[in-house]
Amino acid sequence: MNNNVLRVDVLPRTGSGLIDSRALSTKKILPKEIEINVKTIRTSLGYTVKADLTEQERGNAAKDLFSDPIIEHYSLDGSIAAGLLPDLGRSDITIQVGFKPGVTDNRAMAAEDGLRTLFPRRKTKVASTISYHFWFGNNTPDIGPIIALLHNPMLEQFAILESDRRIEHLIPFPVLPAQNTRKSESIDLEVGDDELLDISERGLLALNLQEMKAIQSHYRDPNVKRIREKMGLPVDAPTDAELECLAQTWSEHCSHKIFAAKIHHKDTETGESTTIDSLFKTYIMKPTLDIQKEVDWLLSIFHDNSGVIAWNENWSLCMKAETHNSPSALDPFGGAMTGIVGVNRDILGTGLGARPIANTDVFCFGPPDYSGNIPKGLFHPSRVFRGVHAGVRAGGNESGIPTVNGAIIFDERYLGKPLVYCGTVGIMPRLLPDGRESHDKTPTPGDIVYMVGGRVGFDGIHGATFSSLELTEDSPSSAVQIGDPITQKKMLDMIIEARDEGLIQVITDNGAGGLSSSVGEMAELTGGADLDLAVVPLKQAGLSPWEILVSESQERMTVGVKPEDCESFEALAALHEVEATAIGKFTDSGAFIVRMGTDVVAHLPISFLHDGCPQLELASEWTPPTHAEVILPEDSQMGEALLRLIARPNIASKEWWVRSYDHEVIAQSVIKPFCGVNHDAPGDAAVIAPIQGQTQGAVISNGIIPRYSDIDAYAMTAASIDEALRNAVCVGVDLDLIAGLDNFCWPDPVESQKTPDGRYKLAQLVRANRALDDVCRAYKLPCISGKDSMKNDAKLHGEKISIPPTILFSLIGNHKDVRKAVSSDFKTPGDRIYLCGESHQELGASEIAYMLRDETRGQSGIGGRIPEIDTTRNLALYRALTEAMQKELVSSAHDCSDGGLAVAISECCFGSDSGARVDVSPIMYDCNQIEPWGAMFGESLGRILVSVKPENSEAFENSMTGNACYFLGVVEAGDTISVNNGDTKLISTSMSTLRKAWKETLDGGGPQ
Amino acid sequence: MTQVRIAVLSGFGINCETETMAVFEMAGGSPEKVHVNMLVNGDLNLDDYHIMAVPGGFSFGDHLGSGRLLGNRLRFGLRDQVRRFVRAGKPVIGICNGFQVLVKMGLLPGDEEVTLTQTASLALNDSAHYENRWATLEFDQNSPCIWTKGLTRIRVPVRHGEGKFVTSDRELLDQWAKRGQLVAKYVDPSKEYPSATDEVLPYPISPNQSWRNIAGVCDPTGLVFGLMPHPEAYHSTWLSPDWTRDEGIEHGRAPSITIFHNAVEYSLQSKKET
CATH class of the missing domain: 3.30.1280.10 (Phosphoribosylformylglycinamidine synthase subunit PurS)
Incomplete structure (x- = not known):
């Protein structure tokens, strides 16, 4: 030694x-x-x-x-x-x-x-x-x-x-083998088609033949050749830096090619045959732009790192949700941590910089008790769960951003790729001290490009293109990184101060694609940029120019600063011990020029970089799947079934895991993840009052129900949006100021040898988008930002595992007065219990259908009617209910979702540490063709279970006039939950027994 | 009106400065966010402030032990300023990570001479993990602590992974107890006041299994105070975990504001006297 x-x-x-x-x-x-x-x-x-x-x-x-x-x-x-x-x-x-x-x-x-x-x-x-x-x-x-x-x-x-x-x-000091600095090389594209594809595959570029050919033809253009000659670049061929930069910018991850594709859609059920020119423009952008015409609070949508809404005269809110699936599969801790700190940077990079104030985390894992074979190269779901949880915990807690809401879903198909959705809400003053509106970036040619925060290393090369490929044993370790929340926190403190001092003209984060994407994207605003890679601070020597350009090393922002402000900007960085390096400038030259010292290594016309990627043409075909029907046990089995259902991981309490997230930092948390007399009953949406001492609030909620896509992705999407909104309604959201985020995670929907069922998967995507359009329009719920992750397949030893098509719909809304917020727990014995909303015999793809399927080894199916949405009916009910809340007539409100009414009643009783006596006959009487199992366990949309003080019940009933609202019974002291259908007893069970089962499944235990 | 200037430290992963400033303002003080380096490089001087607050957070990621690195920055980089501040009889508070900082740098439980010698520590919770939950605290009525005057029992959130108060010298522990330095203890909220006890209460009433249920301590003068829970996070009634169950609730400031109010009043008082 x-x-x-x-x-x-x-x-x-x-x-x-x-x-x-x-x-x-x-x-x-x-x-x-x-x-x-x-x-x-x-x-x-x-x-x-x-x-x-x-x-x-x-x-x-x-x-x-x-x-x-x-x-x-x-x-x-x-x-x-x-x-x-x-x-x-x-x-x-x-x-x-x-x-x-x-x-x-x-x-x-x-x-x-x-x-x-x-x-x-x-x-x-x-x-x-x-x-x-x-x-x-x-x-x-x-x-x-x-x-x-x-x-x-x-x-x-x-x-x-x-x-x-x-x-x-003992392990010796880890030292990277010395690397010689490698020069930029050119890549000959004057080769056959097979070789073009080989180049793409070898380089992990994830470009298809059409795209490779578009690049090939760009380099055949005589005008391009002329400029290249002048710049001293290889005349006939791209440099490695150029090709890499194009691959990053055109990656599915960065440019959403499937959502931009032309799709020939067929529906064998209806005979429909149409062509859709971009799902994104048709079903996501269009409805939001239409809503924007009617409201004045949509400040910035789609084009920035997150969507921005005006919250009040002084403040705006923004929100973004991201996924970090592939890295989390390979290194659950590091992958998830970079997921959460990465989406925090999206907020920091919104407008001229917003402050992250709340995180949401939604995970989809394989079952924690999975006992089947785990393909080599994958971790057991419980290890993935533990690692992801620890990563998000460290990332969120160390950054001082509370985790306010989330969900954890389990399904065997997430064994190959777990889904790690990380969302962040930000806040910014609408006007900066210098009078600029904070949601608008104001770059001008001549502004200096700064790289701020962490350094660039080998870690994080090829994250964007890698996530656009399926996961295999050979997936590169460089695509995985560990986040460094403290470096980022120092940078965050510094950036917010720089913003308030008026030092920032433009800002974005360095995530996917690294500098190539961040500078490349912002160069579009001024019409060019000129970058010198030789001055970029490196973690270790030996990176070649293209690696510096595309490395996704974490904790970095790219900021544009006016030349006269550079001194103040650098002084602020020094105070906070943050590294800030001038690495180039924005121009209006029309090109993104990259140098390594005196050598030019890339010259990419902005127009080609951002608009040169050819549109995909894809085909989709919808034929509804068939499933065996659910076989329901005898009615007398209901109580036992509830006890087993409530212990299923999808429904069981996640308290042990959630308590290790800080959900109260910033001192704004009004409705917390848990409520009730023992603080252990599940809340619906989060309510925060972000300006300390003031009573205007923000509501944050999520909806996710992937199992419905086994029957129809339209229903899955509609249900997810409704769930997010329902959760928000439960706490009393202001329905006139709500905005959503669509976050798609799909298996590869492009038909190919590897994906023979691509047309069906793409048809599912089309149907999901149509639901998004229909429901968001009807609810006046504009999507202000979104994300898609389209290659959630894993192939290991020839076995392909595809996730079920999954949408996370996140919602941010206003709360007029947090002192009127409502929690989910029943309050006092004697309070009257109502079910708002219609129930139908909708057990298709319900949680209980899956339970019965698992218990009967598939004899009982998941088929049957899937919850159908009636947006007009639901919205009228939500309005009536939130008005009743404004009048303070509602004591508790809880969403009826997974597990239906039976689970909702139980959870409300957990909160009051009491029983309840309920008679479902009003539902049975009023709703068509409903049977007791459907009433108790069906998952019909638009339903909220509320309780009301006896003295308020008349006023409450009046305020609900015209909406389905059924008086079911009363909250009772003691431990018994009893449910009757008229004279027939359906369930009579001990609340504490249910609660014990609900808590045990995912409990990690107390002190040693 | 005389202004009470409060230096609320920031930087390096401190993350509760916003709400700490907010509560001092609610309590009538004039808080300023002060980056530790501004004191180190001389842009600002601690002498110009009347109260110093080290807020919660994850300074330096809690690596090498919570509060250790920031504690060292203060102990070595700001040694003279900090000692002068404390010896001048000005109040100091450390909350959560700030408490860990004050303990690791030896300011708490501390000594008369302010030698900055560490005598206690905050170990990993017995549960071995970070937790956010609400706890109930009782305060020693015979304590010299100026921050907790008039308080008997309050509810507060705890949010930490390393909050088990321990020492290597049990005699010191008795000495601190006798002098009223073990000022805040976790108690069982279902028990009548006063119920503070030295016998370690079961988890999660004592969230970390701290010795003698210690949640917060003060120095011999009662001016320097630190605690693991977050009184600043409960500034308004609508932030409690179960306020929606309180039928007759009258909304407004929550009782834990008293802690900050006490210090502002104390500073006003001592300014009048000098």
Whole structure:
């Protein structure tokens, strides 16, 4: 070992009131996940430090920085890392885990910062490790599964330490092999079609033949050749930087080619045969633009990083939801963390910069109790769940942004690709101190381009194109990164101050496609940009120009600053210890020019870059699928069925997971994720009052119901939108100021050899879009931003797993007075219970249908009527109900969705810690062809379960006149929930038994 | 009216500065957001303020132990300014991560000479993970703490992963108790007031299994106060987790504002006296 290298290792002290709780929680996971029990585990954190320190300084560093003198032991010779512990002695075996070279190591970076505080001006380099020390007792288990569980081979390395000379086998300081700086190269496109496709595939470009040929013909243009000659570029062929830049800009991820495609759509049921010129323009943009004509609060839609609405005279709100699916499959923790901090940057990059104030997280995973085969290269769903949750927790909590709302959905088809939807709400003053409107970017040619925040490295090359491909065993590790929330938080603080000082003319984030996309996109606003890659700060030497251009290394914003403001901008960056580097300028030259020092490495006409991608032409064909009908048990089985249904992961309480998100930072949280007397009943939508002390609020909700697309993606989409709105109505949203976000995750819908059922999947997409159009128009719910992720398939060892077509519909709305917000919990025994909205025999694709299917091994099907939407009826009801809330007539309101009325009643009772007595005969009497199972477990849309104080019931009933509203019964003291249909008893059950089952499924447990 | 200037520290992952400023303003003070580096580089001077607040957050990502790195920045980079401030008898509060900072830099539970020697710590919760839930606190009526005067019991959210208050010297613990420095404790809300006890209460009444249910401590003078829970997050009645169940609720400021009000009043008072 080099004597410049110091190993500091710290071990939690135990005994007399102290425990190693990190070790104990690992000990708890082992039997659950890999069926291994061990006698004792301890953990220690390690730091390998390269620094010139004297003996005394080393001791000071250990005492003042690395260890806590009150609760930790430390060693300076590697002994603790190797499992030679000061209290327990020698471990049976120690597994040390550290990062591979080049992977973001946040703990190490923090340590370097800490060393700078102690020893200013000293150069240091740190790598972090963690050691798990095991004592097995009598039976030594197979170590393989333990190692597999404790590290992710894509990002981490490990050492097994068991011999006498174990210290010699500690992980050495991770060093990237030296790279020679590579020059830009040109790529000959004057080749056959097969070779063109080969070039695309080899380079992970994800470009199809038509697109490759469009690029080929661009380089045949004599005008192009002339300019290239002048610039000193290869005349006949693109450089690697150009080709990469085009691939990023034209990727499905960045340019939404499927939504822009021309689609020949057929419907075998109706005989329809039409051509749709862009789903996006026809079904998403058009209705929103039509709504925009009628309202004055849609400030910025579609073109920016998030959509912006006017919330009141002084403030605007914006919202964006993103997905981070592929990276989360490969590294759940890092992938999800970059997902959440990435969407935060979309908010920061909106207008002239908005402040993120709330996060939403919606995940879709394989079943946590999945016991089937896991294809090689994939993680068990419970590990994906744990990792994604931890990543979003760290990303959100460390950024100081509350996670206010979310959902977790389970289905076997998410085994191949989990869906990780991360959403963020932002706020900005409508006017900046200098008089500019904050939602508009104001770049002019001559503005200086700054890269702010993190540095560029090998991590994050090809994220955008990679997510446009299906997942395979060969998926590159460079596409996965770990986020660095603190670097981003410092940058966020700095950017908001720069905005308020009027220093920002234009801003966007560096996400997919890196600088090529961020600068390329903003260059469109002024008509050009000129960039020098040689000055871009790098994490490690050796990146070639194209890699610098497309790397998606995290925590970076690109900002345009007027030349006269640069000094102030840089001073602000220095104050916040944020790196800000001038890397070029915006121009009106008509081209995006990229240099590496004195060499030009790319010259791309803006028009070709942004409009040159040929429109796809696709075919879709709809034939409704057929499913076996649901076989319903006897009515007497209902109570038992409810007990099993409520424990299903899709319905079970997610409290244990949600509580580890900070949902209250910023001190604005009015309706929290949980409510009720014990704070454990599920809330519907979040209500926040973002200006401390003021009572105007914002409502944030989500709707997602992927299983309906097994019958019809139209119904799935309609139900998702209705669910989001219903949730918002439950808390009393202002229906005149609501906006939505459509977020599509689809399996590949393009027919090909790999996807023989592409036409059907595309028809599902067409139907989903039509639902979006119909329902959003009817609800006057404009979509202000959206996202699509179209390749959610995984292929592993020949087995293709496609996700069910999934839409997350997110909603942001106004709340006029948060003091009138309503929560879902029943309040007081004697309160009267009403069901608002019509119920139908709609059990098709319901949660109970899936439960019965699973329990009968498929004998009972999921077929049957799927919930149908009646937007006119629903909207009238929502208006009447929110007006009743304004008059403070409603004590509680809860959405009827997964599991139907039976689950809704139970959850409302959990909140009041009481029972209820209900008679469903008014529903049975009024609604056509409904049977008890349909009434109790059907998932008809437009229904909200409310409770009302007896003294308010007359006024409430009056205010609901003209809408379906059924008096069902009363809240009762005690523990019994009883449901009758007239004289027939349907359910009589213990609330606390139901609650226990509901809580147990996903409970992670308390202190060790 | 005399102005009470409050330096609300920011930067490096502190993230509760907005609401901390808001509550000081509600309490009649004049808070200013002060980036730690502005004090280090001399743009601002702590001497010009009457109160210092270290808000909650995740300074430096809690790596190397919560509060350690920011604590070191203050302990080494701002040593003289901080000591002068405390010795001048000016109130200091640290909330959550800010409390962790004050404990790690040795300002809490502290000593008369303000030597900045660490004597206690905040260990990982026994549950080993971060949690956001509401807790109930009771305050030692015999404490010299100026921040908690007049408060008996309040409800507050806790939001942390490392909040288990411990020390390596149990004699010190008794000494702190005797002097009223163990000022805030988690209690069972279903029990009649006063119910504070030294016996560790079950999870989640004690969310972190802190020794003697300690949620917050003050220094020997009672001017420096820190606590894990977030009183600033409950400034208005509509922020409680179950306000919708309170039938006769009269909306307005919540009781935990008193903490901030006390310090502003104290500063006004001491300004009058000097």
